[in-house]
Amino acid sequence: MKNILVILLFTLIFSCKNDKNDNGNLNIVTTTTLITDLVTHIGGDRLNIQGLMGTGVDPHLYKASEGDVTKLVNADLIFYGGLHLEGKLVEVFEKMQSQNLQTIAVSDALDPKTLIGSAYFASNYDPHIWFDVNNWELITAFVVKKLSEADPENSTFFEENGNTYLDQLKALDAEIRATISTLPKEKRILVTAHDAFNYFGQAYGFEVVGLQGLSTATEAGVMDVQNLANFIIDKKIKAIFVESSVPKRTIEALQAAVNSKNYNVEIGGTLFSDALGNAGTPQGTYIGMFKHNVNTIVNALK
């Protein structure tokens, strides 16, 4: 039996060839759609960029396919979110650095002091850093630097693209602030399915309340729903929000709890939190996604 096994394994080894992409460009692997979007803006067509996670995929619940193995093996550079955004995968990426595979956590661009930490456990941070445009600007500069180190020939190309993108991000930040300024301060309360918008709240002056904890794997408790329902009524909040990567059910339960207390709260729309929208749509890019989120929030709460 063992012999059969050995023969089987060896036939498999020699029956398959390594298919590597050879157009001279660096192979870059990215995890979430957000990071894919960023690296595409900087690298353009001078990099082979392959994203692991598709649109609407919750990074904590991502399941790899067989093709992802080859993408990772052939990668010259891997960009990931870090701060446990990709669950256990983050640890794998950290370990890859010891085997000639260059992996870069984009969250390394930020000063740990500016990160929002867990109230209970000091070393665990909120990974949803992209909801502050300033953070994304720092990350853009960081990615440009890392790409230039890996591919010095194209460094001016990356820097030009990076600067163009930074200008777009600055314009985005100004636009967001202008849109939000139309909303009275006391109405700036954002209720969503899970705690993804803390950085957004901090940067743009919103009070943020998530129904579930940080991890999408935990479920909301009965008291959480009731307390939050009372909170919504007290503060006269007009709308609450669904997220694209979290099932609608929990937010609908919250809406039902509020309605049963004779107060009407609407579902203000779908926000993109952990993943971008479909490629080709305006929500398929970081800038479009952020505009969509802010417009949805402001229109529903007005």
Place this chain on the structure above:
Amino acid sequence: MNSAQFEIQVIASLVAIACAIPGTFLVLRKMAMISDAISHSILPGIVVGFFITQDLNSPWLILLAAFTGVITVALVERIQKTGLVKEDTAIGLVFPALFSIGVIMIAKNANDVHLDVDAVLLGELAFAPFDRLSVGGTDIGPKSLWVIGTILTITIGLLIAFFKELKVSTFDPGLSASLGFSPLIIHYGLMTVSSVTTVGAFDAVGAILVVALMIAPAACAYLLTTDLKKMLGLAVFFGVFSAISGYWVAHWLDASIAGSITTMLGVVFLLIYLFAPSKGLIAVMYRDKQQRIEVSLLTFLLHLKNHSEERERHVNHLNEHINWQKVKSETVLDLALKNNMIVIKKKIVSLTEKGDEFTSQAIDYIITNEDAQIEDMKDDFFLFRG
């Protein structure tokens, strides 16, 4: 094929072997679902480990997970020993309780940390080759390979050392107690191995695949043999076969590796369930049909022996005199003729010498209530079966 792809297949094969061995005994002891129970009840172990170490990457989390697995087994054993409920009920009582304790602990104390089973155990075969160990700066291979290799070596060692004890206590706990080795100790030993294997394999391949690899290959082997050694060998073979073929299905479809391996296990089981030589669905249906024809044949022969009058033995009137319900008379006549039990002269059927002897012996067995002997007798007399 690159080295990562090769390593994935080696890891998957080793996990398949490591799961098939305890899995065979679990299936024989009707405790197959304990592996599913363990894969859920390890959550509180992980949570407690995190509270102590405050580090999601600490190996203590995995050790405590394996320990909770053993606690699960002990609690199941306790509840089952009261005699009030059966094994499956005891399993169903214990693991949801332990799992929910873990969920409550997270909700109370760590709601803002990414703490769940997936955060601690990798459970993704595709990334197993990238989670590597190195000693003094030299790469010595994927961590899962070492973990599962160690577990497998210990399992095989224990299997060889205690094979006789395991065998006796599995099939006859009473005899094993009277021979001087406690079935309880063997039981706990087996369950500890299952628990450690489940946690180790969970880290390498994920929850669903562990349960599938423990149960499906053993269930396949169970349908093919009644010899324990052969059953172990076949279970290992089916496990490894599904692991490697499943990997290539995943490659071909660019799909989840664990999902494809689990599907292959399902396909292999379905094929064996249908086509197994003696316990398979088709074999059983065929045998049922054969039995029906042969019983009719015997009834027919008895009728011939009891009636010497010609009108009772006329070919055209057989249907009136014998109660043919399910089988056509021609089939029975053909079978009787082929086996030289009867002769037909001028449309009158009569028994041959051989047919007479067969019928007499059958009557003897029926009178003395030894119907089972008729099956053996058929082997002596029949040239063709029904």
